[in-house]
Amino acid sequence: MEAVPLSAVFLSEFMGTMFLMIFGTGVCATNTLANSKGKGSGWLLINFGWGFAVMIGVFVAFRTGGHLNPAVTLGLVAAGKTEYMPGIAVNVPNTVIYIVAQMLGAFVGSALAWLAYKKHYDAHEEPGDILGTFSTGPGIRSYFWNFLTEVIATFTLVYWVLISGWTQSGLGPLAVGFVIFAIGASLGGPTGYALNPARDLSPRLLHAILPIKNKGGSDWGYSWVPVVGPIVGGVIAGLVYIPTGPLMAVGM
Structure with a gap:
């Protein structure tokens, strides 16, 4: 099959991650911010969102x-895959493009969610709540245990991605959505289940630079946990994966 251009790879992952973060940051803002009609909807809404x-x-x-x-x-790389999708080889340029697109898409998606809730951010007075709409934080701060939680949770996600394959019926994306819900309901309590370096680091950087009243600090001391933990968990999943057939990934 003809190789997919790097520009098309970038645009696909950028747009997908942007949509992820518009809705992900948005559901956190809905649940948290002052005068939101969904304020206080709770953990179940966040998991579904x-x-x-x-x-x-x-x-x-x-x-x-x-x-x-x-x-x-990176889990697919560790699993020894030769293609991310037909026409997209697993190589250094494509891998870099995937990750750069994901990081930038997460940044832009969270920025768009912030714009949608701009007046609510302005009205909110609790710095921790504001940061929590952008990035994750621990229920009990213990770096080793927080790190281990992210490793375990991300391992379950990436291993599921590796064994699930792709369903041409379109159920793959729906199925991974339910997996994310299950991880949040079961393993999300200790850390807020980042699972994804792009989902946490890019919005945290956005939080640091946005002119949000009462925002406080961006908790950079914790920021390595939702970056390193998911990467380690994803790579471990790839290393222990035993191929069972063709894979076309669906992931977070």
């Missing part, structure tokens, strides 16, 4: 497999 955000993002990035997540991309 993120699950459907992933589903939508994967559909948007269908052409590239809908990774939306450097941990998924």
